[in-house]
Amino acid sequence: MRLLRKQWATAVFFLFLLTFPLWMHDGYILQLVFRVLVFAVLGIAWNFIGGYAGQLSLGHVAYFGIGAYAMTLSTEHLHWNPWLGVILGGILSMVGALIIGSITFRLRGPYFTLSTIAAAEILRVLVQNQDQLTHGAVGTNAPLLFQPPNLDAKFLWGAIPLLAAVMGLAAWIHVSRFGYRLRAIRENEDTAMAVGVNPAREKLAALLPSALFSALAGSLYASSFSFVGPDTVLNIDISVQAALIAMLGGAATVWGPVLGSVVLTLTSEIFKTYFEHTHLVIYGLLLILVVLFIPGGLVSLFEGRRKFRREAGPIGSVQG
Amino acid sequence: MARILEFEKVSKRFGGLLATNEVSFHVDEGEIVFLIGPNGAGKTTVFNLITGYVKPDSGKVRFAGQDITGIEPYQATRLGIGRTFQVVQPLPSLTVRENVMLGTFLHNASRAEAAARADEVLRFMGLEARANQLASGLPLAQRKLLEVARAIGTGARLLLLDEVMAGLNPREGEEVVALIKRLPEFGITSVGGVEHIMRIVMSLASRVVVLDQGKKIAEGPPAEVVHDPKVVEAYLGSKFMAGAAR
Numbered sequence: 434m435r436l437l438r439k440q441w442a443t444a445v446f447f448l449f450l451l452t453f454p455l456w457m458h459d460g461y462i463l464q465l466v467f468r469v470l471v472f473a474v475l476g477i478a479w480n481f482i483g484g485y486a487g488q489l490s491l492g493h494v495a496y497f498g499i500g501a502y503a504m505t506l507s508t509e510h511l512h513w514n515p516w517l518g519v520i521l522g523g524i525l526s527m528v529g530a531l532i533i534g535s536i537t538f539r540l541r542g543p544y545f546t547l548s549t550i551a552a553a554e555i556l557r558v559l560v561q562n563q564d565q566l567t568h569g570a571v572g573t574n575a576p577l578l579f580q581p582p583n584l585d586a587k588f589l590w591g592a593i594p595l596l597a598a599v600m601g602l603a604a605w606i607h608v609s610r611f612g613y614r615l616r617a618i619r620e621n622e623d624t625a626m627a628v629g630v631n632p633a634r635e636k637l638a639a640l641l642p643s644a645l646f647s648a649l650a651g652s653l654y655a656s657s658f659s660f661v662g663p664d665t666v667l668n669i670d671i672s673v674q675a676a677l678i679a680m681l682g683g684a685a686t687v688w689g690p691v692l693g694s695v696v697l698t699l700t701s702e703i704f705k706t707y708f709e710h711t712h713l714v715i716y717g718l719l720l721i722l723v724v725l726f727i728p729g730g731l732v733s734l735f736e737g738r739r740k741f742r743r744e745a746g747p748i749g750s751v752q753g
Numbered sequence: 754m755a756r757i758l759e760f761e762k763v764s765k766r767f768g769g770l771l772a773t774n775e776v777s778f779h780v781d782e783g784e785i786v787f788l789i790g791p792n793g794a795g796k797t798t799v800f801n802l803i804t805g806y807v808k809p810d811s812g813k814v815r816f817a818g819q820d821i822t823g824i825e826p827y828q829a830t831r832l833g834i835g836r837t838f839q840v841v842q843p844l845p846s847l848t849v850r851e852n853v854m855l856g857t858f859l860h861n862a863s864r865a866e867a868a869a870r871a872d873e874v875l876r877f878m879g880l881e882a883r884a885n886q887l888a889s890g891l892p893l894a895q896r897k898l899l900e901v902a903r904a905i906g907t908g909a910r911l912l913l914l915d916e917v918m919a920g921l922n923p924r925e926g927e928e929v930v931a932l933i934k935r936l937p938e939f940g941i942t943s944v945g946g947v948e949h950i951m952r953i954v955m956s957l958a959s960r961v962v963v964l965d966q967g968k969k970i971a972e973g974p975p976a977e978v979v980h981d982p983k984v985v986e987a988y989l990g991s992k993f994m995a996g997a998a999r
Contacts, residue, residue, distance in 0.1 A: 610858045610867065613847075617855050620844035623806065626826035627836055628907055629859040
């Protein structure tokens with residue numbers, strides 16, 4: 434019953450998104466919704482490792498940036514089709530994830546978090562200093578993945594399959610053995626090992642798709658702005674946003690980051706207009722309020738009776 | 754009778770403390786062997802050395818004839834060594850059933866099969882009424898049972914129970930004793946236990962290994978071991994020894 438309702442909600446949501454550009458022709462609104470979707474993808478991807486496995490990464494901009502730069506540089510230097518560059522970005526991000534993951538996952542807690550920040554910063558500084566290859570701190574034009582006219586609508590449509598794919602994967606993780614193992618790692622690594630879980634392996638397995646979708650989101654994002662630069666697609670702000678969106682909406686949930694992205698992207702848009710520099714303060718306040726008063730994230734407000742139902746009913750059982 | 758576990762001259766030093774000093778003992782197929790000894794004798798360390806949470810400095814650990822010295826904890830579980838923790842460690846945000854499913858997932862990839870197997874274990878442990886409740890809401894006695902249920906779920910052949918009875922009232926203790934005797938129904942042929950409650954040890958153990966300050970000081974059937982002067986001394990001090998001799 435509940436599952437059926439969820440499927441209906443999902444169908445209506447995607448139908449709405451797909452038809453949205455047909456009647457909404459305001460370019461600014463379309464761009465805004467596009468950004469909501471891209472950051473929802475990033476938040477869900479972050480959730481694989483940050484929410485389910487409980488490893489608070491603040492370095493996901495590294496994968497986002499790898500996607501953006503791989504697409505741009507392969508088009509510029511190798512004269513590839515930009516879509517091929519997107520695929521290259523996806524592959525390189527996973528190679529990067531293997532390298533970064535096998536180093537950072539040796540650390541736990543705050544040390545892990547700091548090491549992910551360091552990894553992303555190293556990448557940013559590298560890109561900044563390779564003037565010949567990357568155009569350094571100035572940045573460069575990113576290729577267009579779609580051709581005019583109606584670019585805003587096309588980018589929005591382009592983000593929808595990406596969101597659908599990452600949500601589908603999240604929904605699978607949510608109920609699969611893999612997802613349970615990640616949650617076991619989050620709750621207690623010693624207990625996880627006592628049920629036969631190899632934490633290092635499972636964390637890497639979660640980081641790979643997380644990096645892949647972050648990179649795809651990064652390519653799409655950079656192409657929509659026709660620009661890549663270390664201060665845009667390798668900016669630590671993006672890492673923070675990915676984590677914020679997931680935690681604000683609800684860590685380790687499928688819909689949480691979607692909701693989180695709607696709220697955070699829209700509020701930051703409003704605040705940016707009215708309080709140019711103080712919007713970061715508002716981010717911080719928002720996060721503190723959510724952590725204090727709704728630790729399950731905004732999504733838990735919609736499932737208010739969930740805990741009680743869990744005790745009484747079928748959620749978490751086979752039927753649920 | 755086949756040796757399921759061999760612990761051979763294993764030593765482990767933590768800084769200046771020799772936690773385990775050339776300790777040797779074994780568990781045969783079908784046996785229930787208890788480690789006893791005063792606090793700090795190194796009993797839990799022995800369990801951690803078997804399951805790989807602590808790596809030995811020297812010595813050998815064998816499971817069913819295979820050398821598992823210095824193995825990773827998850828590998829020990831996969832080979833068939835289940836364990837509980839002295840300080841119960843349920844996964845609080847998961848339900849009771851989901852906690853046990855983590856164990857049963859080891860040999861059942863599908864969620865439905867893992868859940869069905871978990872329900873069997875929960876029925877056996879008398880926890881079926883709590884299946885959909887969050888583990889964090891269980892009282893201590895049931896959290897201890899959940900700990901055992903999760904270990905049974907992994908399909909272990911050898912189960913290591915670290916002070917499962919501590920904190921249980923006598924009636925609950927009796928129930929757990931009855932359950933331990935029925936463990937072969939789940940393919941668990943051998944049990945290693947750490948326990949302080951002598952009444953439980955006496956009624957369950959086929960053999961007892963006594964540790965004191967990291968060394969094995971006695972071994973044998975429980976009725977004999979409790980009269981061993983070295984054991985009495987370790988527990989009560991030498992003053993009482995003189996009294997006992999008089």
